[in-house]
Amino acid sequence: MTQQITHHLTDNILMGYAAGTLPEAFNLMVATHVSLCDACRAQVESYDAVGGAVLDQTPGNDISLTPGSFAATMALIAGGAPDEIRKPRSRDVVLPKPLQDYVGGGLDSVKWRSIGMGVKQAILPTSKDASARLLYIPAGAAMPDHGHHGTEMTMVLQGAFQDEDDYFARGDVEVADSDLHHTPVADIHEDCICLAVTDAPLRFQGLLPKIAQRFARI
Structure with a gap:
């Protein structure tokens, strides 16, 4: 099914x-x-091509192979890949393949943790310089109003949400910085599931969200 994506990276x-x-x-x-996004994938491929061309033209990047390298490589290919047990790929329609690799399967494999008001999250294992989490927001529910100390990117995987900036549906990404203060509200028609990544804590105004922030690590 074609993704009608209108908000890109x-x-x-x-x-x-x-x-x-x-x-x-x-x-x-x-x-x-x-x-999910053909347009952004094409952009990444073009940047890859430009980067490769720059490396090719950079002095000092010539690499000489040692004698026998080609023969050794062909011998490895002829030997075939080692036998391994492969987990069947999930046919999950919500989580794209990159997320399934982090979750260890489809949506049923997500280990949700309640953070209040029906909202749940699952923090994904990534390096400490930024955090990634899946968010589950019941249909019609609102997240606490908040600002940002750094950059937050939120991508819709199921349902949709709306804030003071725009409306975001499956595949759309909202990129927020310190200039944006908003109150995301899940569309009333379906529970909203998002991938959210941040490189700094969010900035909440209310007392209760500030208290919950310590336990939810957001």
Whole structure:
């Protein structure tokens, strides 16, 4: 099914992904988005091509192979890959393949933890320079109003949400920075599931959200 994606990742984020300079959590966001978005995937491929051309033209990047390298490589190919047990790929329609690799399966494999008001989250294992989590927001429910100390990217996997900025449906990504203060509200027609990544804690105004923030690590 074709994804009607109208909110994409920025060029700076896509270039950082191609260059390998993003935190692991942000790489996960990009990989998940481009698995659904033809436009952003084409952009990443173009940046990869440009990067490869630059490396080819950079002095000192000539690599000489040792004698016998080709023969040794062909021998490894002829030997075949070692036998291994492969887990069958999930046919989950909510989680794209990059997320399934982190979760260990489809949506049924997500280990949700309640953070109040019907909202649940599952923190994904990534490096400490940024965090990634799956969020489950009941239909019609609102997240606490908040700002941002750094960058937050939120991608819709199921349902939709709306805030003061726009409306975001499956595949759409909202990129928020310190200039954006908003109150995301899940669409009333379906529970909303999102992937959210941040490189700094959120900035809450209310007392209860501030208290919950310590336990939810957001």
